[in-house]
Amino acid sequence: MNCPFCDHEETKVIDSRLAGEGRQIRRRRECLACHERFTTFEGAELVMPxxxxxxxxxxxxxxxxxxxxxxxxxxxxxxxxxxxxxxxxxxxxxxxxx
Structure with a gap:
């Protein structure tokens, strides 16, 4: 994942936990270049037929x-x-x- 601050390609996940009634994953990340921290939310994209x-x-x-x-x-x-x-x-x- 690219860092939103410096656009560096490598980040590491510091913490992961469930969010949104268990339908999302909240991840706390840190950029390996600028060391800024940011949060991402990941969820499944459900496409109906x-x-x-x-x-x-x-x-x-x-x-x-x-x-x-x-x-x-x-x-x-x-x-x-x-x-x-x-x-x-x-x-x-x-x-x-x-």
């Missing part, structure tokens, strides 16, 4: 579009908001792991 429409064009996944469609389909059914949110969470999680 693209959807293939009936006319074979590809479209990015839109959680809000599915959420509104499911809400419309279930509005006159006895489904609680908790069950709805839980099922949405499971569905999005399954899509992310594809």
């Amino acid at each position: 693209r959807l293939i429409k009936s006319d074979n064009r590809r479209e990015p996944f839109d959680e809000q579009k599915i959420r509104s469609s499911m809400h419309r389909a279930l509005e006159k059914r006895p489904v609680s908001a908790d069950v709805f949110e839980e099922s949405m969470g499971r569905m999005v999680h399954k899509l992310r792991t594809m």
Whole structure:
């Protein structure tokens, strides 16, 4: 990783710990050239799959579009908001792991 102060290419990690509810890693680094210290946050970049429409064009996944469609389909059914949110969470999680 390049130092943000002197742009030297070599740094060393002094300390690492979890941050952001365990979804990120906070690293304290020191530049080997200028000895300045700085913090970096690392996390996974989650890319959702693209959807293939009936006319074979590809479209990015839109959680809000599915959420509104499911809400419309279930509005006159006895489904609680908790069950709805839980099922949405499971569905999005399954899509992310594809």
